[in-house]
Each structure stands twice: as C-alpha cells, then as structure tokens.
Amino acid sequence: MREVAVLGIGQTRVDEHWDKSLKELAGDAVLAALQDSGLAGAEALYVGNMMSGPANHQQHLGASIADWVGLRFSSAMHIEAACGSGGAAFRSALIAVASGSVDTAVAVGVEKMTDSPGNEITAQLATAADADWELEQGVSFVALNALIMQRYLHEYGWNKSHFAAFSLNAHANGAHNPYARFQEPISEAIYNRAGMIADPINLMDASPMGDGSAAAVLVPADYLRSRQNQTIIRVVASAAATDTISVQSRRDGLWLKAAESSARQAYAQAGITPAEINIFEAHDAFSIMAALSLEAAGFAERGQGPRLANDGEIRPSGRIPISTRGGLKARGHPVGATGMYQIVEVVQQLRGEATGTQVPDARLGMAQNIGGSGSNIITHILKAG
C-alpha cells in the first residue's frame, strides 16, 4: 500500500443551519477542503452520514453531493457506521488512495439534525443500538450510556462531580474554535447545576446535536515530496475493530474492547507507543466515553480515566490533550460528521494552526471515532513532517 497524506481540510461551524440543505452543508466543507488543497477536483468521494434518509429525505449522498459541487467522480458513495460514519468514510477514502485505485479522494462527514423534532432524532440515534435486543426495551442512546456510567461510578468509587473536568476542558477549548457550536467556557457550578437527562448523565456530560460538515482531501504522500514550504501530514495508521452491538452481551461492559484493539493495531502500524501521541481527539459523546476511551487506548489505567482529567493532563498543556478544539461536547456532535471533524482538528494541530489551544510541538495526533456504544471503533494516527 502507498503512504497517504492529507493535503487539504475544510469545515463548517456546527450550528443550526436552517438556511442550508444537506448537500449545501456538505458542499461547503468539500469545496473548502479542495480549495485548501489547491486541487480543482478529485477522483473519489466518500460521504460519512448516519441519518439523512429519515431526517433529510435524501439518500444517495455520493451522487447528490457530487452533483451539487459540480464535479464528476469516478467513484462516489455513502458510508455509515452510526456515530463512527465520519471515521469510516475517512478510512474508505484512505484505502482507495493507498490501493492505487484512485490518486485523489475527498472524505466528507455531514449530518443535519436540527430540521427534525428532537424526539424523531432521538429515535434515529437509537438505531445505532440493537433494534431487537436494546431498542425493544425502550432504552434510548443516552440511557444506554447512563447505565454504563452508573456502573462505572459504582465499580471504581468516583463521584459524578469528578467528571466535570472533561466538560470544563472541552468548553474551555471550544471557546477558541470559531467552528464550535458552543464558544463559551463553563464553570464547575454550571456543570453541577445542569439538568439531568438520564441519571447520572446531565446536560454537561452529553454532547449536543447540530448541523455540520467537515472534509479532507487525500493524496499519495509521494506526490508531496517536491513541496518544500508545506508540512506534510501523513496518515501513518488506520485501524478498526468491532465488538458486540448490545452492551449487555459484553463480558465487561466497562471496557471498550474495540477501542483497545483498534488503538493497539494503530500503534503497531505507526511503530509507536501511546506515550508518543501528542494529542488524542477522543470520542467524548458522553463524559463517560471520554474516560473509557483514555483507558482503552492505553493513556490511563482501568478505572482511572477521571484522574487524568482531574489532574489537568487532558488540557492542551497536559500529558495527553483531548477535545482540543472543543470535542464532541463543545464543538458539537453532528453524528455522521464527527469523525471528520476529529481528523480536521488533528490536522490543524499538526500544522500548528490550532489558535488558542495549540499543543506545543505536536507531531503525532490520534483520532478515535466510536460507532454505537463502543461496537465499532476506528482509530487513525496522523504525523507531521
């Protein structure tokens, strides 16, 4: 396989984009990424999205978005892996370029959630869980995560307030990101006062939905050798793993086995240890998921994710910065787009363009995108220079 590099990135702010249709939103990110890359088009288009059929009455996003941006592609398709759709689209684009089947590919993640009533979106989000064995019980997606968090507090002796540090870090970082849905820091008092959604998950533990789109242009790394003035961002690892879709079927509901497996594969591909990672864009859809991700990826001992957060080690100045542009919590979580926002943000860090939350000397960045309650986890490692 050929080594692949990210040549361009683009994104829209996560917001309520009532004035744009799904394809316009995706088009804005695709065209921004192409402009950033200096290319006029690309051969392949991979679109990450979870729920455009029911939420936007539009499937066939490959053809729809290709047409809207006024380009023809030799291959265009839509990739879905629930909240992991963006990471799956990036992985597909990467493999297409690495294989030699195309020389240029655009991966874009897009989701438009705020045109529909909230209860409809909640029902659609629940289709990431098992229809027959989880949804039939009436459990929503946040309720599933609440059951996991409740058990975590019980097993490891943490209080709910120990999770505030995840939310505070995310919102402090989001305040510097013009593309974030929320751009204000929050206080511990705000966290503690936040309304409960599904005990123990309150509003400040949960990421907000939103409309958004993020994209990247991929080319063979060799093509960039001649560009002297540009930092080359190489993709040095892409790995994925599946686990049972139902949380109840797992031997250990507090361990993200698929995250551990995909992270280990990724470290092996990149030839590094976790200690060498400078930034980690974790999938903090809920604060409990940030903790479990840190543990499964090897940055914290089992049950000790909250300690890392409370010691300040997840901040941009810490040992393993996460949510550096706000994460899912403050940048927002337009589900099918999230994995691509993570990639775009890692590239910003590696280019030194993460104004306000730049991690010093960032050379190796990891993005980990989770589909479902840990059932499909995709890990990428990018390297500058």
Place this chain on the structure above:
Amino acid sequence: MREVAVLGIGQTRVDEHWDKSLKELAGDAVLAALQDSGLAGAEALYVGNMMSGPANHQQHLGASIADWVGLRFSSAMHIEAACGSGGAAFRSALIAVASGSVDTAVAVGVEKMTDSPGNEITAQLATAADADWELEQGVSFVALNALIMQRYLHEYGWNKSHFAAFSLNAHANGAHNPYARFQEPISEAIYNRAGMIADPINLMDASPMGDGSAAAVLVPADYLRSRQNQTIIRVVASAAATDTISVQSRRDGLWLKAAESSARQAYAQAGITPAEINIFEAHDAFSIMAALSLEAAGFAERGQGPRLANDGEIRPSGRIPISTRGGLKARGHPVGATGMYQIVEVVQQLRGEATGTQVPDARLGMAQNIGGSGSNIITHILKAG
C-alpha cells in the same frame, strides 16, 4: 494492487421474509458465502443497504450483522448508493483486499422492504432522487423512469409492446432460479394486460420489491493458485462513474453517461472489448433501464436496445444474455441487495452452476449496478479460470 478472486457466494430467496429480521436475513447470506468459501471468518465486512434506518429501525449494519453472525471483524461498515448499494459494497470490499489492508473480506447486500406499508417504501425509494429538485415536485421513482421511457418511445419510434421481450426473458429465466421471487414464465398477453403504474410503465415493466440478501467472499487471487480442482473467479475490472442526480439536468436524458463511462473503464481494465462479454447482468429495474444499459455498455446502437431483445439476443442462447437468473424483474429487487445478487449470479454462470439458464462456455461476465436514475453506476467484470 493485488488481483482479487471470489472464493464463496451465498444468497437467500427474494421473498416476503416476515419471520426474519434484517440481520438474520443478512446473516443467512454471509454464513452461506463463508461456508461456500471454506473459510471460518473474514477480516472485513461491507454491508450494502439503502433504507434500513427508516424501514427496519436499524442502522449501524456493520456492527449489527457482525455481531449476529458471531464474528469479530477488523473493519465493518455499511455502504449506500441507493439501488447501487450492493455494487458499491462489493467495490469497497474489493479495494480493501486489493490494497492489502485485509486478506479476506465479505460483501453482503441486504434489504428488507415488506415489513413497511407500500407508500412508506415508495417514499424511501424516492430518496434516491434529488430531494430539493425532483421530490419537491411530487415525482416518484417510477414516475421519473416513466418520463424517460415516454420520451424514448417518442424519439426512437418504438411501441410499448416492443418492451415485452425484456420482461418475457427475465421471467423465463427466473423460472429456473430457486432464489427468484417469481418462478413462473409470463406470456405476451400477460405483459399487455398488466396494470399501468405510471404510463407507459406497467406492472410487467417494473421490478418487484422484496426482502433478500446476497453475499460474496473475496480473497487475493494468488491464494488460490494451489487449488487445482476449483475454477478461480477473478475480478478483472471494477469501475464507477457519477452523473447528475436529477434527470432534468442532463444534456441527454436518454443516454446513461455514467454507464458508458464505467463500462468503458471496465473494458480497459480487463483489456477486452464488449464483444468478448458472455453474460451481462444489467440493472433492469424497469424495462427501459435494460434497453438504456445495453446501449450505454456498447451492446446496441443508440435507440436500438429493444431490437436486441426482440431478436432474442438477450436470452441465454443469444449474443448478450441478460437477466440470466431472472434479473431485477423476476428474481426481484431488494434494492440494497441487488448489486450483490448480480455478482452472485455472474459467479454461478462462470462456475457453470446456472442450472436451466446456463450460458455455454461463459468465461467473462459483467455486472452493472445503477444507483438512482443513472446517477451512480458501478460495473464489475469477472473472469473464470
């Protein structure tokens, strides 16, 4: 890129499978394909499907089906390109194996359409067209194809009855296929008496929906060198192309430009001319699409598709047999699964296992899967030996 071969195939009958959930249906085809291949599992799983979110309350099909069949995959995702989803899933699995990122992959197409009321499915099918510029006008998918067919009759001077030959061939072939939804031949009288859906498309011009699943196991062709007793089925071409999603935006609404482009690329990859193709599994969702596909792929002159059918050249004994196991018309069109049924049927022909409709000495078979009204077209060529 490595050359890739199809090692195993599996399928369920297209039918009303009210006793099976989506994942059970997909699982049946995946396990049948694995058993046929002699492998106990695979590294990657690519699931082609169009509408499981709204129709079956289940997204995240990679994780869902992986879990159901009791296997873990290093990569699992859902691929959507409307009615071209099956072909897109096969192409993704192929590129993954060709790239070297995995050594074994399963591609499965699945759709479960008969659990929902017909009007809901019609609305879902319409999401293959442009939500803003086509659906807003109240046009359904069959209506779009009726407009194309009406114009075709007008331009080229054919009568509607000239299209009967497509339907008669499909049903005659389907009668020999135990997996076909309809297993009875039809007469010209039945065609002429069939109820009108959207003039000039009647019930016998249109493919039926259904529940179904088909799968194939892909491995590097080199791995099979030592197997002396087995015909090796190589994938010698995979090509795709996009066109405008709206039919009205095309300079020529009677020419499948994306079919022409993807077929030409495929012939070039395989190093062959159209004349060398022994069977062509065309996307006969409507009889007009069969005619346009034959023309765009280079088997008939522009406007002369129906002549080929009326001369008997599309039958198993003819110059370019199509719909050899019933096609979309008689085998049935569970939309996201169709592209994989086409692949499975080409493999059956190349193995010499197409009982009742075997094309003599079939060595080169082509499958062409269409997403939308010709907006995303995926062509594969397979070769025996």
